[in-house]
Amino acid sequence: MSLLQKVKNFVRSKSIHVAYVDVGSCNGCDIEVLACLSPRYDIEQYGIYVHNNPREADILLVIGAYTPGWEEKLRSLWDKIPDPKVAIAIGNCPISGCVFNRPHSLIDPPVAKHIPIAAQVPGCPPRPTEILSAVLAMAPVVFKDYEVKKR
């Protein structure tokens, strides 16, 4: 492995940029993601930065049960994220629809049908520790030796 690759691996392990998108949830999981930013959990000490700009994101946190309003938008948002990228489903809604998955409800779970999902964090809502450990566990898998793996 070249020195440049080692430097890239080190830098990427300390700098993970996260964007989150709510595709129709009850806002419970949004609040848990925001709780990650609070001093108790403090994701910035792990080098995770939360933006709401997909163009500078590495990890997309998808929250919610996929309502019809997101039909084309989520896919185009996913395409805007530069490689290497990964999407994590936060909460039960993007996995199964949770309590909204009933007859006549206007949702289309799982989100994995629409964009590739790499990891899922179950819970309604998941705890901030679980969100944080999912992001930390996913980051080395995706970003370590990305150029080597691509070749």
Place this chain on the structure above:
Amino acid sequence: MAFSFTYYLREFFRLEWLRKFLFVRTAPLAIPSYFRNFPELTGKTCTHHLFCMMACPAPGAIDVIRTPEGWHPRIHQGHCIRCGLCVEACPNGVLTSGRILETMFFDNTALSFSFRIDVDTERCMGCGNCAVACPVNKLIDPQMSHGGRASTDELLLKVSEGKCKVLHVEKCTGCKICEDHCPNEAISVARLLEAVHAPEEEP
């Protein structure tokens, strides 16, 4: 002089301070055992009363499967919302989650169930699917024909005069199978769960 310039320098150029400043993390991210988590099995024998499935508010979160060792509840992560109602509803204490079982024991509380069945007579076509599918009816009258007509009045549901009639609502177990089998969404079951204090012992 305690707060002089040299004190300041000595305080902030200590190796210990630098190490803390650069590498300290918040407390380890472990979930305490008393947090309500996904229910786990305690090893007690499940008697297949299905109260857990009945009390569960999330679709598809719990089912009870039959294994060679006996009945066996399964929790599906990604569906379960960790409300703990299945733990409270279970009459045998098969499931456990956090401190729910201890709290129920010390506070002497239990869940009581009652059910209400509403039949929309505008929509009911009298097909009798609900009465035939009902597992309580099956125990009372296994001979019941399709169409839901039967001679006995001991049944929970019965079709008479072209409409579904609810005869003994107290026999309902809240499984909602009738709802699933109704082609016209005419029947609906309301489950009324109440937490009661100091439940009376069965004689």
